[in-house]
Amino acid sequence: MSSDPAADVGLLAPIWAGSAVERASGDLAYLRAMLDAEAGLARAEARVGLVPPAAAKLITDCADSGRYDVRAIALRARDGGNPVIPLVEALRAVVRDLDPDAARWVHHGATSQDILDTATMLVAGAVLDLAIADLRRAAAVAAGLADTHRRTLTVGRTLTQHAVPTTFGAKAAAWLTGLLDAGDRLRVVRRALPAQLGGAAGTLAALQGDGIAVVEAYAAECGLVVPTAPWHTVRTPVAELASALALAVGACGKVALDVTLLAQTEVGEVAEGEGGGSSTMPHKRNPVRATLVVAAARQAPALASTLYGALLAEYERPAGAWHAEWRPLRELLRLAGGTIAVTGDLLEGLRVDPDAMRANLDLTGGLVAAERVALALAAEWGREPAQQVVREASLRAAEQRRPLQDILGERPDVTRLLDAETLDALCDPAGHLGSAEAIVDRVLDRYRRIEPERG
Amino acid sequence: MSSDPAADVGLLAPIWAGSAVERASGDLAYLRAMLDAEAGLARAEARVGLVPPAAAKLITDCADSGRYDVRAIALRARDGGNPVIPLVEALRAVVRDLDPDAARWVHHGATSQDILDTATMLVAGAVLDLAIADLRRAAAVAAGLADTHRRTLTVGRTLTQHAVPTTFGAKAAAWLTGLLDAGDRLRVVRRALPAQLGGAAGTLAALQGDGIAVVEAYAAECGLVVPTAPWHTVRTPVAELASALALAVGACGKVALDVTLLAQTEVGEVAEGEGGGSSTMPHKRNPVRATLVVAAARQAPALASTLYGALLAEYERPAGAWHAEWRPLRELLRLAGGTIAVTGDLLEGLRVDPDAMRANLDLTGGLVAAERVALALAAEWGREPAQQVVREASLRAAEQRRPLQDILGERPDVTRLLDAETLDALCDPAGHLGSAEAIVDRVLDRYRRIEPERG
Amino acid sequence: MSSDPAADVGLLAPIWAGSAVERASGDLAYLRAMLDAEAGLARAEARVGLVPPAAAKLITDCADSGRYDVRAIALRARDGGNPVIPLVEALRAVVRDLDPDAARWVHHGATSQDILDTATMLVAGAVLDLAIADLRRAAAVAAGLADTHRRTLTVGRTLTQHAVPTTFGAKAAAWLTGLLDAGDRLRVVRRALPAQLGGAAGTLAALQGDGIAVVEAYAAECGLVVPTAPWHTVRTPVAELASALALAVGACGKVALDVTLLAQTEVGEVAEGEGGGSSTMPHKRNPVRATLVVAAARQAPALASTLYGALLAEYERPAGAWHAEWRPLRELLRLAGGTIAVTGDLLEGLRVDPDAMRANLDLTGGLVAAERVALALAAEWGREPAQQVVREASLRAAEQRRPLQDILGERPDVTRLLDAETLDALCDPAGHLGSAEAIVDRVLDRYRRIEPERG
């Protein structure tokens, strides 16, 4: 491992610096995966009888990332435009030193893209395994919040304004829904990650009639799926990966955006367990995890768009479209992996303040009951006068940021008809929750079907 | 229908102007879908017993798009920021004229987003039905090409350079793979399009305890799926739609990009059945359809990225993220629908020129045999001199754009050892096709499994 | 003008439906601009002596958009892949009817792209003129707010948390800065909009030696800049336009995003003059304009990215990259035009509530003075005990959402040392404004230099 001053070590990436996903997707991980692909190919060809077993064994032994200088490979990648060419040269040289005859079987029948695409799928598999586990962790916490707070009153806000009451459990159920959707998609994509082997132009020409058998053995050696055909220029696997990752980042982003807003000083309904400090303001407790997740969610869609753009891949290997995938896909894998893990932490540490929720709800919560109060008054006064009184009271409630029932309760003409208890009942937001709890149950049922041992 | 001078009629959109998808997704189609959603809601509530059946019948009758001026609705949408508010007012007024009591049941328990989201899914369903049918048509042609040309020799090109021989059937099989992938994804998404009903803040508050029953009846009336929970701010359905559409456009784009390049004057291996004319150059036969498809494929990823960005939807209805979906999603639906249809036309009309393919292959095709010839010569001359002769000949072949065997055939020292027949056999690209045909078969098998009655 | 049911009339675009920019950029506006380009070309060629003046006059007369059916042109655009081909045919037919000899001078020496690119610049010019005027209007209001509220105390929020005091004038000055930046850029781009004339492949071949002279006359006739060279495949003008428009939308988006948040029910520091209603909730006053602007700001970057992608334009006219510009550029022009106008309205109608600002500031405002109070107490008690008391008080202030000075004022040990007046002075956020007012002045100075007669 080079200690080149050009190395990047995550300084601008607090979302994943130091994480498991960073290790699973760094340059060294790619190097390992490329070597694993080369070794898997040799073993596959040995299985099929094309390569002597001893040569395959030797190639596998030599495909040990510790033997190679990733920086030197990176620098030599410039000549041929990809890192596989210098890596194959280096691997072949190592094998040749030990057994000159075996060297010819290195990279036999493959093209650079076969190795890099397969390696990318191996890296993706490792990242997805981490991501799926972290997403389960996050979903478990969200499910717990939905269940615990199924009756915790809070306000529903639309276009930033108080709308009608809801429960914090319903909010958590919405978060959970997004996380479950993302998990479903990630699992589908994880199971379908294909090996790539096509040779120079996708015909497996150099493997003569054994091509298909080699592909099958190769996929098995790599733990990947056998594709119907080489996908050098049919980049569905990359696009599918991109969409699943972007969905997961977006689902986490929804949670985090809500947290940043619910944690606003004036709102104060939730807080990060350990908020981040500030370089200037000692009194601040910033929603740092949520901020980093939101930041990730603002980056993922554009990365995905570059990967969708790479579907436009001409001929049997495009002059640019393939190369344009490498960095955005790795970045998206890392963003997703980091984001999901941080979202798990965020949810695990989330502090929920039902009192603050109730206090905020009371700012306008009674407004939703305006119609019910008006109906009650109208029975006595007639419709127009009743509406007039309630309208004025609502206006004052909003202006003074006081509960509607308090305003109404100050009017003797109202209290003569509706005693305090009746007024409170009419104004109680808990009476306006509709199917909030049933929806929570439906979402939790879905969760338990997916995670029977957890729910 | 207004004939407002502000109307757009597809002038800048030859990919879909005049198409079925245009009609299925225009402003009038959205108006109809919104009215269908309102009518479906009323009937659903009648089924559940909340709304008098006669009122539901009257609302359904009044929800006839011919009664409403879409331009007037559009203009009045500015005040509240969405078109549902003025549409509901207009619908309620029409109903009120006929039965004042029934008017109160219009839009009962729904919020604007419920209606627009459901309408969007209805429009998406109509577009997807068209797109899936057109994609089957395109796939059938691609399958035919793959089968017919399974042994039609052509050159595989990587990074724009001749690589090794392949078959045109293998190229068509790659196209088919992309189209099948897209079809699989579109069908999954089509089947999952959900209705939306949540009321003001996703709790179905106004429906009291009947919310879930109404949602189920509503989805049935609309022919959509019952969602586990309202998805006002969990935008998975929109993101999934975006990814499926972008994948389909990309799969078509791959076909079209290849066509534009294979149709180049110097390449001339395919041509559009009816190429487009030029406003200046009477001799031109432009690959117009392919050009329009490529243009679409350059637009789709960014549209999808905006839709993925809309996953970042705060609170119970976001102030902007939802509104940001409308135009990009419609544009993506149209682009996809138009693109798939045009790709079907393109493939149906494609003229394939095997002679041109062979002529191009012969420019360098023998090069792939260089190694085999060198081995044959080396048996007599030794390795170094043999390699030297072949290297020089290869260089001359490339410079003069002549087949390698012709160059070699002019050297008496070579022809002494290898007679013309032997040389031809060694240089025959048909002997270097590896698993091309097996791959074609695998892809056709997949096609036949999906389309048993067609394949 | 067709009343085709396929027409779009802005149903999904409340940001610009019914606006001046809609009229300036609709299909009819493009038709007019293409006809203006054709007429300008004929007159330019007459100036140079290539075309008989009478023919140029006749072509100009016939280039009246009222004579053409934009829908029919749109439908016929599919064959050749662009609308200029059928439009030229239609124009030529109209001219031919009146003077068969003059018909040959229609479109003389031009290619379709010349006409459509020039028309696009004409449309862009009209939209930019509107946008620049609306941006000046918005900037004038922002400047007024900055000036009026230069000492209106409010809280600065970072990562959604109260940070330190600032003024509402400083916030408005930040808005103004963005608007001025955008205006500067739009004006630069407006002045540089070039005519396009290159003929079939950019050599002006059909104009023989008079090409340059014709380009100069043509640009003059169209009111556009003479380009150094045809820009068929050097799309700087489009990319520059995209970046200026995206910047303007983003600058408005910053204003609007702040408005949606400052208008939150719990924050309540600003409100839209006439907030939008809701289809369900009569008590709501939604920040509708701000929401629409935020929605636009979420769409513009992706549109710009497609236009930047079109820089990748091969050969002398690309097969797709150019066609991919049309819709996104028009959409971006409209979004920008609509957004800027709505932002002007938003700012003009903005209601500012200094009392709410002060109340919110007081929730934590005293916290910033914690250090000053601690120093004052430390003089008597020593550093550690003083810090301890203040730390505890700060914590309680945050928990109880009460001003720090109130908490401190309840402690006899504190009030013994610091009387109420002193405590208030130490805790007064107005004493912590740094250079807020100087910054406002600097921004207003910049505004006045740009708008000397307004400031």
Added chain:
Amino acid sequence: MSSDPAADVGLLAPIWAGSAVERASGDLAYLRAMLDAEAGLARAEARVGLVPPAAAKLITDCADSGRYDVRAIALRARDGGNPVIPLVEALRAVVRDLDPDAARWVHHGATSQDILDTATMLVAGAVLDLAIADLRRAAAVAAGLADTHRRTLTVGRTLTQHAVPTTFGAKAAAWLTGLLDAGDRLRVVRRALPAQLGGAAGTLAALQGDGIAVVEAYAAECGLVVPTAPWHTVRTPVAELASALALAVGACGKVALDVTLLAQTEVGEVAEGEGGGSSTMPHKRNPVRATLVVAAARQAPALASTLYGALLAEYERPAGAWHAEWRPLRELLRLAGGTIAVTGDLLEGLRVDPDAMRANLDLTGGLVAAERVALALAAEWGREPAQQVVREASLRAAEQRRPLQDILGERPDVTRLLDAETLDALCDPAGHLGSAEAIVDRVLDRYRRIEPERG
């Protein structure tokens, strides 16, 4: 410098691995720039009299990147969400060890964003200096090609089809135009890079009344421009940078895309001086540099779109939008820097083959003369029969890929009227170049105005 296995060393980035821009923009470069910003701030405050000169000197001495472990900083950045917080702690600790009193002046009056934004502008300045120099180098070569090949005949291609003749000089002039446009824009942006200093919420509160003076001194110390106001949430500088970089990448991408196509085996008009090898195909000479540049050009627009999206920055520091800039901006800086340098290399090494151009032109070049021949024949035969003969001949020329004049020259009825010399003259593409050379001259004039000493 850590040799952490998590480090990235450019393995997936052959476009910039090992380049000067890599060193100028790596994590270590950012660390240095942040330390330079801290040191510049201390010196600026010393100039203004706020900080003791000795403390500023000490801070400057301690702000030596060799003293800090960038990996440790990266890991500790997770807590507060940005790398400045741990860096300030580390710097303060180093200073404190040497002079406890001086430590309090570290980071005085600044917030994390001040330091990171300023550091980013310092990094951007270094990258832009490299990029501008490399762009001048590339432009010089393009200018040379335009001049040298001002009369080198080649074919103009539109929608991938032969259109009319042009010159290779005109193609190079188009490339040059894009490069000059990009250079103009990069220089404007380079000159305008601003320092950032605003303190906690943009008021420079902690600097009391000296804020503006400190900003001015700070900008001078950093070699950056004094902004009118802090731009914490008015991100014009970032958006402008993004647009200039994306324009430059796009201008290079146009060159490279043309090279990949002109280098196609069948076209063969240009070749990279040293084409890249292949891991499988020894005969290949891939346009590797062009491929890497095209790959970059496919990534830049999406990165720019994320940065334009960051204009949507709420409050006085956004919870995500700012953090979302870091990685995309650095990646875009590197892509642009690497791309421009590689494009310079590509152009310097480009091999141009005028004979191949002529041979390709002759495939259809005579077609452009069809009209002239038809006119000549019509004088004798009448219009219809003449057109008929030429049309048939054109068709055969296209089918047989032979020059039109050869086809016509085989018809005795034609040669009777037009002798070989006349026919050749009518068919000579050199007679159809219009203003190609004048356009080259105009572009070269522009180049010489910008680069008087070079041109």
